[in-house]
Amino acid sequence: MNNEPVTIIGGGIGGLTLANALSHYNIPFELYEQAPKLTEIGAGIGLTEAPISIFEMLGLASRLRDESTRLGRVCFPDKQLNIRRKISAEFEMICIHRARLIDILKSTLPANKIHLSKRLVAINTHENGTILRFEDGEKISARTTVAADGIHSTVRNQLFPRIPIRYINQTIWRGISSSSLPDKFQNSYLEIWDEGLRFLALPFEENQTFWLGIKPAPPGGRDNPETIIDDLLDLFQNFHPDLKELIRTTGPVLRNDMADLGTQKRQWFKNRVVFLGDAIHATTPNLGQGGCQAIEDAWCLAKLLQEYPDDFQTACQRYQHLRQKKVMKIVADSWRFGKASHSKNTLFHYGYRFILTHAPEFVIRRQEQFLNRLDYLQKI
Template identity: 30%
Template sequence: MRTAIVVGAGIGGVTAAVALEQCGWQVTVLERAAELGEVGAGISVWPGAAAVLEELGVEGIAKAARLGEAAGMRRWDGRWIVEAAELGIELPVMLHRTQLHQLITDRLGPAVTIHTGTTVTGLTQDADGVTVTATGARLAGAGADGAGLGRVEPGAAGAGGVGSGSAEYRAELVVGADGIRSVVRGLLAPGYKGPRYSGYTAYRGIAELEVEDSGGETWGRGQRFGFAKMIDGRIYWYSAVNREPGGPDDDVRALFADWHEPIPALLAATPAVLRNDIYDLQTPLLPFVHGRVLLLGDAAHAMTPNMGRGACSAIEDAGALARVLRAGDDLSAYDAERRPATTKLVKRSRQIGVLGQLDSKLACTLRDAVLAAGGKAAGLLAKRKRVEQSRV
């Protein structure tokens, strides 16, 4: 059986592990965190990613998710800029990140072993494969039901120890799925500039409140707020505020106190708020394949969250990897498919963020007018298309 190492057990990493196992590979997953899981709030699963998960046999997405509702875009005072109900746009399903991660890990079989508390420190390639050096080496589990659970205590020589607290892992293929500040990417290309700050900070949470409003986004001056219903009736919300990186925490309730309802009510009903300064990766992106090491997800193409496509792109990366491996051994085909597609998303998402975070009164007025006109035109085109299709 062929062997692979996946570095990182987030959504992209565990999806890659499922894909590799289904291609007949023995997979070792190395996760830096002490426990397996996913941090965050809500997530949009777009049709392309949903199709990959279905192909991989991941079940329960429909039961755990709610179909998004196209509610459009408003001004801070509640006036509509674009009403999206008539646009006929493709919609994602909404669910909690931890639910999606669990549904994927439930699909892992006996050929996958996960080590938590394990930090990668080096890798070397030769003609036969790749050696990964790591510290920690705590065995979290193997297989979907945890069968074969064991532990390698910190400091023990596991998988071919090279000293106290360190280990070596050997495989034919390494997948770097270790996020925007990827250690694997840094080892492959130490001169790459890497993450760049977007100019704004995101606040996210889940409101313990049911509302009739179907959601959407609201754009103001230097601030945005969006929300969507989850299947259990709670509301996932997110916001973006122009800020310097690493600045003090703001009272998000005060920032949006005079915005239209139900925004203040949602914030008041939120028990915990997550804050993240938003970064993406410099373009042009690095090649996703370096010999027998490839990059996947945020390690390859971290993007701002303005399109809600980050995790979905990682899932689609895993689907592309599976197709390439089934077709043969030409990993360059993975790079040829995924790097152009994700480069476009990185650029487009950043452009949306620049537009959404404008803080000049005049610029925002012009922006809203252009978007309103564009929305009306798109609505008319969508209506014409539906009429034409009804005549067929």
């Protein structure tokens, strides 16, 4: 790569992980982020063993574990917290505040390589590089560009405008409660399906709980910030008082329409531009894998750029070949899971819920093993 820096567009989890991975392989980088500071809007994020293993290789796992909560099992209770099923976690699983994760990722990076308040507005690409134009008027030339700018990627919208965002017609609320779960659910991840709604909860930092509520809804809905807590309490009025207490003792609540980029075939690179994470394979959050897959992308891509320093096309081809099968299965499975959880087809909905609560344990283990496999990286 002639020691020219890799230009990263986007300073979220994927972009910052890539910057760390490039540094690990002594590949220079310059990162451009549209926000005035590196942080994450949101609440918590769950990470499974695969991305934690990558953090291990980056030398960040010790701090990651120190600042997160370990989850030991998954529980499937009903709305009154009667446990239908519980499964011990075979692989490591943690929950951490997104802002803390960003702090960990940026802590090892040189500040002069991170450029803030740099909103990309245009990109022109050719076989030898790209011209990037920012809102503040600056224009730069880049030999290699990585688009890590999320589901609403400016880069993708300009280079691959025919890849549409696919809405699942479900809305998700996220919040952090100052209340904790009942003792029987300590260190447990809760997944509740009832009354056509979903409620998820994870222990979070000291005596706090990260929770998520999901209901069917068309995209574009808005909440009244003055009444949002009361509105959510009304939505989940028939749920256990301990769950409603989580909502009642929550500060800011974040709302998002759930969406992905579908599973149709696409190329992950064009000329000297390659995509990473949600910018090319966004998934609905039903399996909690969006951030995990961006981290895997980052490590895989950095390793291949190091392996093929003078052959960008081969590096990109191998990157897509190694990553797309796993990623697209996750996108499809997550979409299917979300549809089943809120299906109006009673047979389909309860059939899927029966599988969750009664399927042989090896079926659950097989999915867990699939999500945490990193053996494909040995092919590099």
